[in-house]
Amino acid sequence: MTDSSNQKFLIVRREDFSDVTFLLEISHPMMARAAKPGQFVIVMSHAEGERIPLTIADFDRERGTITLVIQAVGKTTLEMQRNCQVGTALYGLAGPMGIPSHLSDAKKVVCVGGGLGVAPVYPQARAWKESGAYVIGVLGFRNKDLLFWEDKFRAICDELIICTDDGSAGIRGFVTDGIKLALEKHPDIEEVVAIGPPVMMKACAEATRPSGVKTMVSLNPIMVDGTGMCGGCRVKVGETVKFACVDGPDFDGHQVDFDDLMIRLRRYKEEEQVAKERWSETCRMRGIGSEAVSVN
Amino acid sequence: MAKKRTVRSIPQERTPVRELDPVVRAANFEEVNCGYTEPEAILESTRCLFCPEPKCIDGCPVNIDIPGFILKIGEKDFRGAYDVITGTNLLPAVCGRVCPQENQCEGVCVVGETLIPVAIGRLERFVGDLAIKNSWVNRPYIEPTKFRIGIVGSGPAGMACAADMAKAGCDVTVYEAFHEPGGVLRYGIPDFRLPNSIVDAEIEKLEELGVKFECNTLVGRLFTIEQMISELGFHAVFIGTGAGYPTMLGIPGDSLNGVLSANELLTRCNLMKARDFPNVDTPLPLGKHVVVVGAGNTAMDALRVSKRLGAKTVTCIYRRSKAEAPARAEEVHHAEQEGIDFHWLSNPVEIIDDGEGSVCAVRCVRMELGEPDDSGRRRPVPVPGSEFEIETDQVVFAIGTNANPIIGQTSKLRLNKRGYIATDDDLMTSMAGVFAGGDIVTGAATVIEAMGAGRKAARGIKAYLGIRDTGPIERDEAIFGISSREHNFVRVRAA
Ligand SMILES: Cc1cc2nc3c(=O)[nH]c(=O)nc-3n(C[C@H](O)[C@H](O)[C@H](O)COP(=O)(O)OP(=O)(O)OC[C@H]3O[C@@H](n4cnc5c(N)ncnc54)[C@H](O)[C@@H]3O)c2cc1C
Ligand SMILES: Cc1cc2nc3c(=O)[nH]c(=O)nc-3n(C[C@H](O)[C@H](O)[C@H](O)COP(=O)(O)OP(=O)(O)OC[C@H]3O[C@@H](n4cnc5c(N)ncnc54)[C@H](O)[C@@H]3O)c2cc1C
Numbered sequence: 001m002t003d004s005s006n007q008k009f010l011i012v013r014r015e016d017f018s019d020v021t022f023l024l025e026i027s028h029p030m031m032a033r034a035a036k037p038g039q040f041v042i043v044m045s046h047a048e049g050e051r052i053p054l055t056i057a058d059f060d061r062e063r064g065t066i067t068l069v070i071q072a073v074g075k076t077t078l079e080m081q082r083n084c085q086v087g088t089a090l091y092g093l094a095g096p097m098g099i100p101s102h103l104s105d106a107k108k109v110v111c112v113g114g115g116l117g118v119a120p121v122y123p124q125a126r127a128w129k130e131s132g133a134y135v136i137g138v139l140g141f142r143n144k145d146l147l148f149w150e151d152k153f154r155a156i157c158d159e160l161i162i163c164t165d166d167g168s169a170g171i172r173g174f175v176t177d178g179i180k181l182a183l184e185k186h187p188d189i190e191e192v193v194a195i196g197p198p199v200m201m202k203a204c205a206e207a208t209r210p211s212g213v214k215t216m217v218s219l220n221p222i223m224v225d226g227t228g229m230c231g232g233c234r235v236k237v238g239e240t241v242k243f244a245c246v247d248g249p250d251f252d253g254h255q256v257d258f259d260d261l262m263i264r265l266r267r268y269k270e271e272e273q274v275a276k277e278r279w280s281e282t283c284r285m286r287g288i289g290s291e292a293v294s295v296n
Numbered sequence: 297m298a299k300k301r302t303v304r305s306i307p308q309e310r311t312p313v314r315e316l317d318p319v320v321r322a323a324n325f326e327e328v329n330c331g332y333t334e335p336e337a338i339l340e341s342t343r344c345l346f347c348p349e350p351k352c353i354d355g356c357p358v359n360i361d362i363p364g365f366i367l368k369i370g371e372k373d374f375r376g377a378y379d380v381i382t383g384t385n386l387l388p389a390v391c392g393r394v395c396p397q398e399n400q401c402e403g404v405c406v407v408g409e410t411l412i413p414v415a416i417g418r419l420e421r422f423v424g425d426l427a428i429k430n431s432w433v434n435r436p437y438i439e440p441t442k443f444r445i446g447i448v449g450s451g452p453a454g455m456a457c458a459a460d461m462a463k464a465g466c467d468v469t470v471y472e473a474f475h476e477p478g479g480v481l482r483y484g485i486p487d488f489r490l491p492n493s494i495v496d497a498e499i500e501k502l503e504e505l506g507v508k509f510e511c512n513t514l515v516g517r518l519f520t521i522e523q524m525i526s527e528l529g530f531h532a533v534f535i536g537t538g539a540g541y542p543t544m545l546g547i548p549g550d551s552l553n554g555v556l557s558a559n560e561l562l563t564r565c566n567l568m569k570a571r572d573f574p575n576v577d578t579p580l581p582l583g584k585h586v587v588v589v590g591a592g593n594t595a596m597d598a599l600r601v602s603k604r605l606g607a608k609t610v611t612c613i614y615r616r617s618k619a620e621a622p623a624r625a626e627e628v629h630h631a632e633q634e635g636i637d638f639h640w641l642s643n644p645v646e647i648i649d650d651g652e653g654s655v656c657a658v659r660c661v662r663m664e665l666g667e668p669d670d671s672g673r674r675r676p677v678p679v680p681g682s683e684f685e686i687e688t689d690q691v692v693f694a695i696g697t698n699a700n701p702i703i704g705q706t707s708k709l710r711l712n713k714r715g716y717i718a719t720d721d722d723l724m725t726s727m728a729g730v731f732a733g734g735d736i737v738t739g740a741a742t743v744i745e746a747m748g749a750g751r752k753a754a755r756g757i758k759a760y761l762g763i764r765d766t767g768p769i770e771r772d773e774a775i776f777g778i779s780s781r782e783h784n785f786v787r788v789r790a791a
């Protein structure tokens with residue numbers, strides 16, 4: 001059978017930020033050249049695997065690599081956390097997908113990343129910095145152990161506000177508190193970009209709605225093909241239905257129906273649970289270290 | 297042929313084909329239609345009148361010499377029959393299975409004026425399957441040119457164009473966004489109608505011709521059509537990216553959980569093999585009471601897949617009557633045999649929420665047929681006060697597709713009003729050297745029409761590059777004393 005055996009999506013670097021979050025740098029010179037902020041890839045880690053979307057958190061045109069930052073939440077990502085080591089290869093990697101983030105000519109912007117959203121907001125923050133905008137970074141984590149890429153953001157942000165739920169780093173509070181701080185200090189902020197879990201993006205959109213500052217969010221519905229063919233990724237934006245993979249993933253946060261998105265993300269809850277339990281069970285039976293599976 | 301055949305002298309009944317028992321097959325993904333055996337094929341071949349002006353040839357979108365290959369079957373020269381078919385159709389095993397023959401070749405067969413028409417599709421499939429079983433390939437003598445051709449999309453349109461360009465001596469690369477090639481043949485049409493092994497076999501034949509497949513490649517985003525010409529060194533490009541983009545129902549409740557497109561259901565089931573979940577990772581929502589909206593081939597596939605996945609009830613809702621159903625007649629018939637409920641002349645008006653974001657019922661209205669509309673079919677109009685509800689936990693919509701937007705978003709190619717790629721009569725787009733065909737040009741059509749478009753574009757590309765084919769010449773070659781007939785395509789390049 002024909003497969004992509006002539007292609008090798010080799011993992012060249014891995015970094016573990018915490019026991020749930022890890023980074024993979026993958027060799028794909030052509031994609032490194034094509035990738036733009038806001039785009040994502042679809043990964044298949046092995047032939048029986050699921051196709052999962054992951055944001056391109058960084059790309060290095062010279063090294064010919066793209067970087068993914070992944071949170072182990074279910075079967076596929078837990079398995080990747082265990083198996084994706086330097087020197088191994090992914091079975092499938094397609095992209096860059098989605099419409100690149102529109103880099104407006106705003107002069108002062110806030111880039112908000114919550115948890116894992118910190119990674120995907122990075123390329124956009126950097127692009128704005130390169131275009132000469134004043135960039136305020138707002139990064140939120142549950143606690144200081146989960147914090148990553150502070151240095152990377154320091155290097156490109158004019159101001160950086162770190163928020164943790166327990167106050168173990170930066171200010172104590174949510175990213176919405178960070179946004180409020182920034183908006184109070186800088187009435188001339190023209191645009192906010194927020195990437196993170198849907199609840200967080202919803203809260204950010206609510207936080208900026210009174211002031212009417214344009215707020216872009218990057219949506220993450222469940223996807224299959226990523227090419228506009230299945231309609232699984234449809235989201236409600238204003239009065240219309242959009243396919244996040246080809247019409248997005250960036251949308252105007254003030255228009256997005258987040259409740260609909262959150263309900264739709266629960267679509268395969270039972271199946272996800274079955275897959276995860278089976279995976280944990282297999283690991284236990286094979287006597288594989290529990291650090292990768294104990295994340296519940 | 298001894299005596300001239302007439303409608304009176306031929307077997308009056310069409311030779312039946314063995315099919316799996318409906319009860320057994322509704323629980324598995326085995327192919328339903330078992331295909332003709334050799335004696336059955338020979339018997340059916342005697343029903344062809346070898347008309348002096350065979351209408352069937354005009355009915356076939358690629359004009360296969362139908363009496364020609366049927367004659368060879370009658371003579372038991374099956375290899376000869378294969379050579380006749382593959383003179384025009386690259387994929388007999390596929391088309392014999394999935395063509396809507398009743399609207400094409402068989403629909404105009406002269407025998408059909410008084411009896412059931414000759415089973416052209418089944419005969420074609422018989423030959424195609426034999427070719428796969430015996431690994432027949434008509435590998436032509438190919439004289440390489442320096443031309444490189446890039447094909448975007450590995451569906452039937454792309455496959456057909458790739459084959460012709462490879463035979464013309466070009467270096468052909470097919471780019472496919474998915475991790476496996478085949479287009480709808482792979483992700484859409486289920487195994488019980490078209491086993492994946494057939495698609496594999498056809499792809500292998502292309503590889504033997506030297507065609508290279510690069511999967512995981514989303515053209516437009518990884519590189520653009522313009523870059524294929526300007527940077528990647530392709531002398532010509534063919535775009536066969538299919539229709540994709542499913543049309544939404546556009547009624548209240550269509551984003552509820554449990555409401556999905558047939559494309560999603562079928563892709564999960566066929567390409568991602570989700571029917572084996574949790575042995576594979578991709579989940580598939582299993583409805584107990586499934587409702588499918590639409591009555592085309594896609595809808596029939598969704599209905600029958602749902603049945604096989606174990607749904608207790610499977611219901612089809614279609615706003616027109618059975619006579620207007622766009623699906624192949626055989627599929628509707630098979631679906632009925634397998635216990636699918638059909639609600640003809642009904643239309644969904646609302647999908648009802650169970651209170652937690654999932655579907656629990658669909659409200660429909662009965663329709664009646666009014667005046668003919670633009671398509672010439674009688675327009676269905678709702679009957680006031682005829683609303684009724686069907687309880688369901690899964691609603692699948694299969695009501696058509698729109699153009700896939702990616703190539704349009706990423707290139708300067710001219711599109712038509714509906715977003716499909718605009719081409720001239722030779723299928724060249726607004727960009728020199730860039731051709732397009734199949735569903736992305738015509739909107740959703742059929743496998744054989746897509747293939748025909750791929751071949752037509754190949755002719756256009758050859759004309760554009762100045763490649764001239766002569767007809768095939770047949771040679772008898774004896775290798776180690778075994779005679780094998782080879783077709784050699786001699787290609788002459790114009791100055
Ligand atoms: C455009 C896009 C970009 C994304 N970028 C990243 C990224 O950079 N890093 C990353 O770690 N994840 C990202 N995701 C989410 C990632 O695709 C999911 O976490 C992954 O599919 C989960 O697979 P699983 O089998 O491990 O978990 P599952 O068992 O499928 O799910 C486990 C849990 O994760 C939730 N989940 C499932 N799918 C998604 C999804 N698509 N989005 C959000 N939550 C989901 C489920 O509701 C469930 O609670 C992105 C998603 C999209 C659509
Ligand atoms: C479920 C279903 C059942 C059907 N049943 C029948 C039937 O019984 N008989 C019949 O005659 N017809 C049937 N059809 C219709 C028939 O399959 C299509 O008309 C035909 O496949 C169109 O061929 P194509 O080559 O134009 O496109 P497709 O087969 O759609 O192939 C297009 C390919 O291009 C790829 N692609 C898209 N965009 C890109 C990109 N940007 N870069 C790289 N690759 C890309 C896609 O992933 C896909 O593999 C059916 C269709 C469906 C969906």
Ligand code: SF4
Binds near residue numbers: 420
């Ligand atoms: S390709 Fe289709 S239409 Fe043509 S002869 Fe074969 S079955 Fe009939």
Ligand code: SF4
Binds near residue numbers: 344347350404
């Ligand atoms: S029209 Fe029918 S009977 Fe006549 S040649 Fe064609 S298949 Fe044979």
Ligand code: FES
Binds near residue numbers: 226
């Ligand atoms: S993921 Fe299938 S249409 Fe977007």
